[in-house]
Amino acid sequence: MLRSKIAGIGYYVPERVVKNGDLVQIMDTTDEWIQERTGIQERRYGRKHEETTTTMAAAATRIACERAGIRPEDIDFIIFATLSPDYYFPGCGVLVQRELGITHREVGALDVRNQCSGFVYALSVADQFVRTGTYKNVLVVGSEMHSMGLDFSTRGRNVTVIFGDGAGAAILQPSDNPERGILATKLHSDGTYAEKLAFINPGCHGGYHMRKLGEEADLGYPPVETPGEIFFTPRMLQEGLYYPNMEGQFVFKMAVQKFPEVIFEALQAAGLTSADLDMLIPHQANLRISQFVQKKLGLRDDQVWNNIQRFGNTTAASIPIALCEAWEAGKIKDGDLVCLAAFGSGFTWASALLRWG
Ligand code: ACO
Secondary structure, X not given: OOOEEEEEEEEEOOOEEEEHHHHHOOOOOOHHHHHHHHOOOEEEEOOOOOOOHHHHHHHXXXXXXXXXXXXXXXXXXXXXXXXXXOOOOOOHHHHHHHHOOOOOOOOEEEEEOOHHHHHHHHHHHHHHHHHOOOOOOEEEEEEEOHHHOOOOOHHHHHHHOOEOOEEEEEEEEEOOOOOOEEEEEEEEEOHHHHHHEEOOOOOOOOOHHHHHHOOOOOOOOOXXXXXXXXXXXXXXXXXXXXXXXXXXXXXXHHHHHHHHHHHHHHHHHOOOOHHHOOEEEEOOOOHHHHHHHHHHHOOOHHHEOOOHHHHOEOHHHHHHHHXXXXXXXXXXXXXXXXXXXXXXXXXXXXXXXXXXX
8 A cells, every 4th residue: 555645735824913912902811821821922813804714725735736746736635624614614625626726627625623633634534545546636734714703802811812823734645655654643532522622603503412411501592492593693693602612721631641642652553652753743732732742752842843932823724834834944854753743622632643755
């Protein structure tokens, strides 16, 4: 069986820089609180109504294609990971296909809804297609326009200060060197804690899961079903019951457990150890989480790429942006062993081990 390799990567972040000090002007927070808890100093926000999750993904994809030596029209299959799609449906896969002008061929487009681990899940799916010889140029793209869906009042501060906009893309191709490319991918989930980090309204749940869990949360649904008022009720609009929620400390505890587990699992599958690793690209959830993982794996500072300070948490885009930055900075070289790892909403977590080149 073939191996697949990343033949080209690219990223795009919007021009507008939003510093912690800018958020201090609109909500009750401080630069000290944000930096101390998360490491974040600034993030990027896209131009509303002009840039979208899809347009940012297209920008990153054009760079990845050029570096892979292909044109967007050569892409065989699209896998798009995001939690902030342009539309509820259809997904961004077909929108980026149109945006890139890949309309002469009816290529497949798949949307992945795995939040922070979305890019690694998408990469794993692409890997299966390439290794089996099904496709030769698979686009794997993660993109997020978080700034369109955050609560900028003090009520939403625990979530809002963390997230930023951006996109990262990779072109997966068959590797002509059996020693290079993706060595292992590991994917996990546990839906027990689905609501601990979630964006549940609007939706078709009608409060079902909360009632089943015996939880009291008032989600803005009328007690008696009223046709036309179930998906999105006037109360949700009036009371702002349509923002993401996060139990930060619970997420933190799970993340610091699952990140190392899934990294060790991928290393073990490839018959390697953390001493063999050249670069770890963790999902940029929180600088404290990445530092904990670094310590657990016994890695030096220059073996872990952190850019959350400048971009915040860009969810499905964070790994390809960080991977691309590290590569552009010359920190990932031919033959290096690179591990991508993510944990997030679901909960879902995943890793991918690659021999670069
Ligand atoms: N500014 C100022 N104060 C704040 C802010 C803010 N932006 N947000 C919350 N606070 C306050 C709270 O109201 C609380 O006040 P209180 O003590 O008076 O009640 C206090 O700060 C402490 O709140 P906690 O939520 O307990 O703060 P914690 O130390 O846990 O830090 C954080 C919060 C940064 C979210 C942390 O829990 C964390 O890193 N969790 C991991 C979750 C994560 O990384 N999420 C990223 C997205 S998910 C992912 O990518 C995996």
